[in-house]
Amino acid sequence: MSKNEATTIEIGETSKESKGKAPLLGAAHVEHARAGYKRGVSIFDLVLRISAATAALAATVTMGTTEQTLPFFTQFFQFQASYDDLPSFTFFVIAMSIATGYLVLSVPFSIVCIARPLLTAPRLLLILCDTLTLTLTTSAAASSAAIVYLAHNGNSDANWLAICQQFGDFCRRTSGAVVASFVAVALLIFMVVLSALGLRKH
């Protein structure tokens, strides 16, 4: 009787194995497809990250090097405008340098996500830091945009006069920096959403 049972179980095992082969292969296939999907998301993330770093760097450099000295001066005073005359522009330069630094330093993590597409820890770290950088970049861009708007248009109710008639070149360059920072904001939004897509179960 014991010999009979052993035989039966052996046959049972074999039949189970042959039955199990197809789903096992299917699971490996699904796993492979998921890794491919996540790798594709990570490659796209890396491209966006490098573009955002470039935009942030351009914004920082443009704002940081802006300086205009008017060609006329009085006996006691020379008219000059640079970014550190306005606190919002100083904040802009500091915040955008931090964002540029973070985006460059996060490139290795993005490469880890390409090499090991099924790991979730680096993705979670990236989505957390990306969200914080998005907030920092947006606040820098928006506060500078408010000041640039005021410099262009002035405000009659508060009796603040537009300064762009005198400092035209200064205004054009700061506007350019603000536009570049909004490009970085848009790219960061895409990166956060893309990381969320990479995190979900496929």
Next chain:
Amino acid sequence: MSKNEATTIEIGETSKESKGKAPLLGAAHVEHARAGYKRGVSIFDLVLRISAATAALAATVTMGTTEQTLPFFTQFFQFQASYDDLPSFTFFVIAMSIATGYLVLSVPFSIVCIARPLLTAPRLLLILCDTLTLTLTTSAAASSAAIVYLAHNGNSDANWLAICQQFGDFCRRTSGAVVASFVAVALLIFMVVLSALGLRKH
């Protein structure tokens, strides 16, 4: 022979079934634990969402009802300040109303995430819209903060004078609205990160 084979297979099936029971129970247990974890995340998300909606509503109402008329006037002019004198404050009111509306309307989706914790589609929708709302709220808060700072301190380089000596009550109320909007920004950051935690495989 055919009868023998049939018997063998039947026994094989039974032994497979009895072997498979323990892992199956284990899988159900893991699934249950995962559903519990995701449900907890969703409940916390709902609490944060209602708090953020309250903060955004408070910011909107505070800014929108701010109006100050000075007790003295000249023959032709009465000194009055309200939020629509400054374009940044108008943007603040519009953006924060949109954010409040979105946060209130997204509560049902958050409840769906609690009821069906393993669904990913509503979570992805929420993380996408939350990120956009975060950007909108941050830009409104930052641009108004820049203007509030200017109203408090003025800027001698651009020859913009502080207006808070005259319009003290107006400045206090707008500062309060800006603080409330930054509270909403902080809660929205938590919500985006929490949604990312809810999306990942456990």
